[in-house]
Amino acid sequence: MNKPALYLSASSTISHQPTFGNPGFSAALGPVETSSVLISPDYKAYIDAGLLRRMSKILRMSVACAKDCIARAGIEQPDAIVVGTGLGCLQDTEKFLNTSLTVEGLLPPTSFIQSTHNTMAGQISLSIGNHGYNMTHTQNTLSFEHALFDASMLLREGDRHVLVGAADEHIDMLEDIAARLEFKAAAPLTSGASFFVLSSENGGNANAELTDIYTVGGTENRQEEIDAFLDRNGLQAGDIDLALYAGAPVQGAVRNLDYLSLIGVYPTASAFALHYAVDVLGANRDVRNVLICNALRKSNLGLTLLKAVEA
């Protein structure tokens, strides 16, 4: 099938780094510190105070990023909302699990209501009054890539602007679980949300084009998959000016950068890598092609290819 160009018209990230409302952040970004905390914007500027009080971290991050993104893209409404999350609403899930096991009698329902994986996408549709396609993908470390792929299909089916993003939240219990399961994280465990407006046309505000996206689960041949993916796109490893990777570097790329060292570890950290790539492509004219190679979980591979917007 003929693949028309897809444009990233807006990007927004809330994380442990100064990424929110800070275009050009990629130039000065250092490694994320173990002692770092989530850098929250003034959420009241994005979310009604009554709603905000009941919202967990992942909901606040997601709704604020979504609204920021829509404003930056200069659109009234996206045609669809697509979200990826690896572990969903952990804070509310743990809270309700705890309540249901410790409280007798009538239980408060709020944390149950907000424990479902699609609470982010639902709350975004509610907060902007959107009646379009509303989807939530949850496939471990590839949750964001699956959401992005769905968004690109929607644009090929005729949508003009799709709000697509991902979020995962850290809870204290994860540290204990990671230690007990001997999960050796490459960087501190963190929280993060990144949202984008993906468009079928460039309204003059796009910094990057999404060239291709590919996911494979249960893979044993990472290198073969990467080679075949680049080949399908008429590229060789040497054409990749910047490879943003989790897991192992991309052999032959001009420059490799471990994005987990910048943002920390959460299942949808590759969504941050996309924002980072868009930021670099907007600021640095020497970078033409960027490959995001997500092998945070070894058997799952996500490949996202971007290029600079033709002048």
Add this chain to the structure above:
Amino acid sequence: MGVCITGIGVVSAIGMSVEENLNALCEGRTGIEPLRYLQGTKASLAGEVKASNDDLRKALNVGTEYVSRTSLLGLQAAREAWGDNKRSGVIRTGIISATSVGGMDRSEVFYKDYLAQNNPDYKLLTTHDSGSTTERIAKELGITGYINTLSTACSSGVNAIMLGARLILQGTLDRVLVGGSDALSGFTIDGFRSLMIYDDQWCRPFDESRAGLNLGEGAGFLLLEGEKSLELTGNTPICNVSGWANAADAYHQTASSPDGKGATLAIENAIRRAGIGLNQISYVNAHGTGTKNNDHSESVALQNVFGDRIPPFSSTKAFTGHTLAAAGAIEAVFSVLAIQNNLIFPNLNYNMPIVGTGLVPATQLGTDLEVNAVLSNSFGFGGNNSSLVLTKYE
């Protein structure tokens, strides 16, 4: 030719296979009973699958104990839908499952011990995340490549079928196993009880006296194939997946809008996508959970779309209980059975029409109508509304 269904599989409170489910549907026999296997919950009635985890593991030949009931149920239905099909290097094959709570049935066992500091088994948590339930099913079936999980609460199952159909039409996949699976858990039982929509009596969809839902568990899977795959497998199509739509209600996080806005959009768009007239829908398998809110809102949506010419409709949730993310997939399998056998399934426990809408569901097994096209609805938390149109293969 479009997207064809060539295999179906289902496990629910009314049976471990397609045949057992069909028999119970025809005999009007519910599977909602007092819980036998899941202990320590406050539910007096639920649609439990009549097999323990050990039974399921043995039957499915799954060695490890670190597997969620959600995965086991999913695997049971997926294997039946997959049948004797072979893996292929040429046919691009994927799997999409839907689940709302993933491995919560194992996580809550862990968490109870964790709170009591009673030597909790952390390894149980490796089956918690929803994606891992699908990865487990894929691994057992030997499927690699496109493996994905959707989680949009109670509409998830229909969304998995919709996504699979789109992937085939866009040429990304040649065939795809699509479905949904959810196990009963204390977490969800307590959750719906906290919302005060869990009925301690048998649920009564579309009845004026309805007072809530009974939860259920199970899984449904369908094998979808496009033209290229069919040429290579030689499988016989049973039905077509002809129409689908998802729309956001954008009214409330859990409640459906009184004007049925999101549901109306989903139904209208799915029928439009199928390219058939309203009068060509032979049967509607409704979401019909038995809650005050859903059944009223869904009735209004049906009236919005069909006016006073609403096709025969029923909810099969009084047979299976509400199986959450599996519901849309299980009911899609039931819809295929309706088309295959020219049947309209009865809506159990119905007595009096809802005041204000006055709709009367089918209450007897219908055998005298030709069933060519079925509309199946699934609506979830977050105002997530999905509809599917299945049609007889031609």
